[in-house]
Amino acid sequence: MESxxxxxxxxxxxxxxxxxxxWWCLLNPYGEQPPGPAPEGMRxxxxxxxxxxxxxWQWHRAGTGRSGAAAILRACSCAPGLEEAAAMAxxxxxxxxxxxxGIGPGPQPNTPPVYRRCP
Numbered sequence: 001m002e003s004x005x006x007x008x009x010x011x012x013x014x015x016x017x018x019x020x021x022x023w024w025c026l027l028n029p030y031g032e033q034p035p036g037p038a039p040e041g042m043r044x045x046x047x048x049x050x051x052x053x054x055x056x057w058q059w060h061r062a063g064t065g066r067s068g069a070a071a072i073l074r075a076c077s078c079a080p081g082l083e084e085a086a087a088m089a090x091x092x093x094x095x096x097x098x099x100x101x102g103i104g105p106g107p108q109p110n111t112p113p114v115y116r117r118c119p
Contacts, residue, residue: 005072005075005082006023006026006045006051006072006075007019007023009068009071009072009075010022010023010064010068010072013064013065013067013068013071014063014065014068018063021062021063022062022063022064022068025058025061025062025063026054026058026059026062026064027043027045028043029058030046030050030051030054030058031043031044031045031046032044032045032046032050047079048075048076048077048079049076051072051073051076052073052076052077054069056069081096082096082097084096085097
């Protein structure tokens with residue numbers, strides 16, 4: 001779960017500003033020190049086991065909401081299967097990623113092209 005899945009779920013569940021705030025609130029206490037020399041205070045995402053231990057009040061304090069926290073915790077419960085998807089071909093990996101409720105392609109495919117700034 002060192003992947004961008006957690007911040008991706010946060011961004012799908014709210015505005016960019018609220019997702020960045022939630023990520024900051026969660027990464028500071030639950031992130032890990034990066035290996036090797038790193039700037040003071042730099043954190044990297046933790047393992048799925050650590051994310052599963054985040055208490056409900058901390059998700060609430062970060063402004064994540066129940067549905068966002070639930071989607072992240074579901075992803076953490078099937079982390080080994082999601083990590084296997086990294087070695088799969090893209091169609092199979094996308095199918096694997098979309099199996100869990102709350103993790104999907106996001107709103108972009110249903111958004112009219114004018115809103116995506118496409119020609």
